[in-house]
Amino acid sequence: MSRAVILTVLLAGLIVMGTSSPAWAAQLDARINPNNDSSPFKMNYLKTIFLEYPNGGELFDTLRDKEWTVSGTADSSDPGVQQLISKLNAKIKADGSQARVSDLTVTYDFHLKARNINTSIDYRVVLEGTLTDYVITKDSQRTLVDLGWRGLSANGEIIIDGIDINLPLNILREKEPVAFAIIDTPEAESVLKKPLIDADFILKQPLTNWHFLFDPTGINVDAGTFGLNQEIAGFVVSSWTMGESSIREGRQVERIFEAEINADEQYTVRSVQSTDQGNLYTIGFGALDVLDGVEIAGVTPTPPEGFATTSTGDFPIMIVYGMAGMAAIAGIAFFIVSNRSLKNEKVGQQGIDPSRLVGYQTSASAGGYQTNRGEAQLRDESNYEQTRSVYENTAPQEQTSPPPTAANREEAACGCAASAEMGSECDCEMQGSCLCDATCGCSADICKEQAQSMS
Numbered sequence: 001m002s003r004a005v006i007l008t009v010l011l012a013g014l015i016v017m018g019t020s021s022p023a024w025a026a027q028l029d030a031r032i033n034p035n036n037d038s039s040p041f042k043m044n045y046l047k048t049i050f051l052e053y054p055n056g057g058e059l060f061d062t063l064r065d066k067e068w069t070v071s072g073t074a075d076s077s078d079p080g081v082q083q084l085i086s087k088l089n090a091k092i093k094a095d096g097s098q099a100r101v102s103d104l105t106v107t108y109d110f111h112l113k114a115r116n117i118n119t120s121i122d123y124r125v126v127l128e129g130t131l132t133d134y135v136i137t138k139d140s141q142r143t144l145v146d147l148g149w150r151g152l153s154a155n156g157e158i159i160i161d162g163i164d165i166n167l168p169l170n171i172l173r174e175k176e177p178v179a180f181a182i183i184d185t186p187e188a189e190s191v192l193k194k195p196l197i198d199a200d201f202i203l204k205q206p207l208t209n210w211h212f213l214f215d216p217t218g219i220n221v222d223a224g225t226f227g228l229n230q231e232i233a234g235f236v237v238s239s240w241t242m243g244e245s246s247i248r249e250g251r252q253v254e255r256i257f258e259a260e261i262n263a264d265e266q267y268t269v270r271s272v273q274s275t276d277q278g279n280l281y282t283i284g285f286g287a288l289d290v291l292d293g294v295e296i297a298g299v300t301p302t303p304p305e306g307f308a309t310t311s312t313g314d315f316p317i318m319i320v321y322g323m324a325g326m327a328a329i330a331g332i333a334f335f336i337v338s339n340r341s342l343k344n345e346k347v348g349q350q351g352i353d354p355s356r357l358v359g360y361q362t363s364a365s366a367g368g369y370q371t372n373r374g375e376a377q378l379r380d381e382s383n384y385e386q387t388r389s390v391y392e393n394t395a396p397q398e399q400t401s402p403p404p405t406a407a408n409r410e411e412a413a414c415g416c417a418a419s420a421e422m423g424s425e426c427d428c429e430m431q432g433s434c435l436c437d438a439t440c441g442c443s444a445d446i447c448k449e450q451a452q453s454m455s
Contacts, residue, residue: 025255025273026199028150032282034135034143034299038102043127043152045196049168050270051183052118057265062179063114070171071109072161080160081106084197085129087154095203096294097148098136104129108165112175119179121172123196125165127152136296145282148294151203155195166195168271187259188269194257201276202242207288207295210240210278214285214303236303238286243277 030041053060074081081104089100107126112119136144157164164170169192173180215237258270285304286297 026202026276028152028199028202028276028278028280030131030150030280032131032134032145032280034138034145034282034284037135038130038132039134041129041131043199045123045125045127045198046273047123047168047196048272049121049123049172049192050118050268050272051121051179052268052270053265054117055265057267058263059179059182059265059267060116062182063119063176066114066119066176067112068175069109069111070163070175071107072163073105073107074160075105076103078106078160080158080165084127084154084158084160087156087158088152091151091153092149095148095151096292097146099131099134099146099149101152102130102132106160106165108160108163110163110171121168123168123171125196127197136291142298142300143284144291145286145297145299146294147207147280147297148203150199150278150280152197152199153195154197158197166197167193168196169193182263183261183267183269185259185261188261191257191259191269191271194271199276202278205242205276205278207240207280207297210242210280212238212240214238236283236285236301238282238284238297238299240280240286241278243275 025046027044027046028041029043030039032039051059051063076082076085084106085101085104088104092099092101105128107128109122109124111122113122131149134146134149136146138144154166156166157170158166163174169189172192254275255273256270258268261267261269282297282299284299284301286299289296289298
């Protein structure tokens with residue numbers, strides 16, 4: 001259980017890291033048709049060189065505000081391209097493969113951009129060519145295809161149109177001789193002389209570590225990508241891909257080489273290459289094997305009966321086990337929490353016992369209509385302050401006056417008489433109003449009228 005959890009967490013971390021990779025350093029894209037004598041391939045090589053001068057200095061003064069681009073294209077008729085084909089085939093042969101490059105087109109683009117604290121030089125070389133002699137044997141059952149040629153690399157200078165497209169050192173020395181003289185040290189040379197056309201890592205990553213998929217539904221739509229039409233309809237297509245961080249391939253990181261240079265100021269030369277990537281396709285179902293130390297694929301028109309895996313090795317099983325382990329842990333945690341909640345839950349009647357309650361009516365009739373509103377109250381009134389009716393707090397209280405006595409009847413008899421006692425007798429006739437009630441015995445006409453109306 002714990003092993004499955006660890007594998008699942010590790011896999012998630014590797015996938016996240018794999019999805020954050022920048023541009024690839026060497027990128028292979030090849031589509032092999034075992035029914036043909038040749039197939040197309042494409043290689044991209046990318047690298048960036050940084051010249052860093054955080055404290056300024058002569059290097060900053062020399063490169064300030066500079067920006068330039070060197071680019072071009074050449075085919076197999078160019079002597080430099082022919083030299084590159086020869087070096088690629090020599091490397092393929094040294095790797096034990098019998099395949100070879102028969103045709104090649106080279107596109108290169110170098111761009112320098114100076115900034116306040118550093119200058120970057122982006123190097124890009126694209127090779128598009130034709131691969132031949134990759135079929136080892138072929139019979140009615142299957143075809144053995146050589147896959148050991150994929151480490152397409154070349155050492156030394158490759159001069160095309162007077163430009164060295166392989167060693168970053170030479171283009172910098174030719175285009176910026178003053179700046180190069182400032183950083184011309186053995187340490188900087190060890191970084192700048194690493195070849196750009198280098199795909200050894202793609203070859204060193206075994207194909208059994210690549211991610212394997214196949215399309216069993218036919219390739220009518222994809223036929224054009226192989227330069228074919230309906231004659232390959234109904235065949236499957238196998239694909240192997242690499243370049244992501246995973247348990248199979250391991251954690252893929254940038255390849256960084258740097259050197260410190262002490263001149264008038266301290267400078268840094270840094271070479272940055274991202275992880276390599278490979279996309280290899282073949283028509284038919286490819287089963288990997290090794291022949292004389294060279295990786296090969298046995299290609300058949302259809303997959304073996306019952307074959308349903310979509311990934312190399314036990315990778316899907318590990319994912320399933322990891323997910324099952326996580327689900328089991330979540331289920332156990334749920335049952336533990338539920339069990340604790342049940343143990344802590346009180347059983348039986350909660351609050352006031354209904355047998356101690358008695359109901360009584362709270363509504364009153366209005367005309368011929370009366371509601372059935374009522375409420376409950378404790379029978380024994382042991383805690384009436386907590387359960388008393390809310391209507392007792394909100395209902396308006398009727399103020400009832402005690403019946404008038406002889407004393408207050410006399411005091412309230414006549415307001416005019418009260419005013420006379422105070423020394424300010426009120427002339428009710430003059431005021432046009434009476435301050436007396438119905439018991440007043442005032443002789444004023446207005447008071448008599450008032451008394452009569454109130455009687």
